[in-house]
Amino acid sequence: MMLIRQAIYFCLLATFLHPTTSLFRVGLKKRRLELDDIRTGRVIRKLKHSQGELTYYPSFATLGSDPSQENQVILKNYLDAQYYGVIGIGTPSQEFEVIFDTGSSNLWVPSIHCKLFDLACWVHHQYRSSQSNTYTKNGKPCTITYGSGSISGFFSEDNVKVGGLVVKDQEFIEATHEGSLSFLLAKFDGLLGLGFQEISVGNAVPVWYNMVDQELVKEKVFSFWLNRDAGAEIGGEIVFGGVDPAHFKGNHTYVPVTKKGYWQFNMGDIFVGNNSTGFCEQGCDAIMDSGTSLLAGPTTVIAQINHGIGATGVVSAECKIVVSQYGEMIWDLLVSKVLPNLVCKQIGLCVFGKETEVISVVEQEESSVLCKVCEMAVVWVETRLKQKETKEKVFEDLNKICESFPSPAGESIIDCNNIQNMPNVTFTIGGNPFSLTPQQYILKTGVGYAETCISGFSAYDLPPPTGPLWILGDVFMGAYHTVFDSGNLQIGIAEAA
Structure with missing residues (x-):
């Protein structure tokens, strides 16, 4: 009996000294996706890629919308994201519902210092630095510009609680101005980016990097499980430190x-x-x-x-115009071994903007639609040529595709x-x-x-x-x-x- 008790004692001691798991979990909630959410999110995606490259200034960071730069933070597609989780910022912890986003790298939440008439900010939870014992002032301003609006704020530092982990002195953005109706309608307070530092606004160290650097996780791995069962109570789970x-x-x-x-x-x-x-x-x-x-x-x-x-x-008149007026030309150019990526340029449907004189916005939009349709037709015809389908069959199916554009x-x-x-x-x-x-x-x-x-x-x-x-x-x-x-x-x- 004594040996059994000693064995139990040592097993319990080992459990306390060496926890049985080094995984830390964040439960995800899921909400119903609505059609308007998808459409609004589509508009946001278009806006955030409509500007030029990112430029930095010594004390003022401006976020453009060149996707190769740091442009995926605030304008992330909140409205068509179904899964979100709860984090805490500060001591005592202030809770926020955020999207865990592998397509960006900054942590961002609304600030109590929102401008008076900024409704988008006031309808969400706001961070109050005065109520945190672990807050450190940073103050570096940050403006994210996109389309016809902008989001501005400043950097601060505080402890961030994610699941059972507490990341110390995490740099994040306090948003003080959200100049877009889209953010007024957003169901979430903010965003926690899980991408690489290369796309981090202001070169802020991402939360995940600090988890690793502060040795809060055993392995440099995190994993996503999203529950697609609409009736399930649990929406999914992110595991930090493994799988x-x-x-x-x-x-x-x-x-x-x-x-x-x-x-x-x-x-x-x-x-x-x-x-x-x-x-x-x-x-x-x-x-x-x-x-x-x-x-x-x-x-x-x-x-x-x-x-x-x-x-x-939408049945696309432009699509059928391209097929009827340029289909034979596309076929002939591909048969004559013209490179597929040059076909629409040779036809003249994808030559606009910088390569020609300045044209109106409406003309450029129309040219863009015709170019997209032409490129789609080239891909379709090229693939069917490889499969040795007849010209009649190829164009019969291509006209049907126009109705699915x-x-x-x-x-x-x-x-x-x-x-x-x-x-x-x-x-x-x-x-x-x-x-x-x-x-x-x-x-x-x-x-x-x-x-x-x-x-x-x-x-x-x-x-x-x-x-x-x-x-x-x-x-x-x-x-x-x-x-x-x-x-x-x-x-x-x-x-x-």
Whole structure:
């Protein structure tokens, strides 16, 4: 009996000295996604990429919207993000609901020093530095400009509680002005970025970096599990310091991070059913982004995907004009081995802006639409040429695709009664196929007679040199458990449990 007691004693002692787990968890909440949220988020995405490059000044940081720079912080797509969690800032802790966003790198919350008539700031929780015993003044101003509005504030430092961890002296932004209706409507207080420091406004050290530097986690790894069960009480979980085996099945496929900033990697071909879209056969740049709900990509291939799954967009007159007036020319140029990326330029549909005289905004918008349609047609024709399809069949299908061309808001509608008949859509990552079933890539909004089914594939065109870029958001991350390994600069993907 004495030996048994001693054994129990030593086991308990070992447990206290060496905890059985080094994982720290943050539970996520989930809210219903509404159609207006998606559309408003689409507007925000367009605005934040509409300006020039980021420029820094000695004491004043201005955030532009060149995606290769530090432009993914405040203007992140709050409104179409479904998952959020609670953090605490200060001592005693002041709670905020934030989006945990792998597509940006700063921590940002509203400040009690909001301007008097800034409604967007006042309808959310505000940080009060005077009520924190661990607050340290910084004061460095920061302005984030975008489109026709801006968000401004200043940096402060305080302790930040994330799950069971307390990060000391974390630099974050107190927002004092939110000059956009979008932030008034946002359901969340702020944002906690989990991207790399390379895209951090003001070069602030991200929360995740400080977790590692302060030795709060054993491994330089955090992982996401998003629960796509709409009726479940638990929305999901982020694990800092490792992975929870209960969250995934089988083994992870790991791919290297190709560019620090976003969690960016190389993605291979995309299939609708068994048919290749041909767009990413030679590889495409993609990012794993927990801060957006949909899966976004270039219009040229999103139109093909939505056509393949039976989605309908807006019947595009411009699309049919391109097919009828330029289809033969596109065919002939591709048959004569003209490089696909030069076809639309030779035709004259993608030569505008800097390459020609200054034209009106309306003319440039029309030229942009025709260019996108032409590029989509080139990809389609090139792929079908490889499959040795007849010209008549190629253009018959191309005219059908015109009817699936995404609406100006970026979304395409699905018949809710046809979901069970739709094909899987498969993404090739690390040489392995990762398929999404219709139940996984269709989003339902509204209830009862107002229920609408929306394709989870959204058109989003990011120009070179940063684009084209695929954004794998919650539609993908809900189906696949994702591991973000900053120690080895790699991303792991496995089937979610």
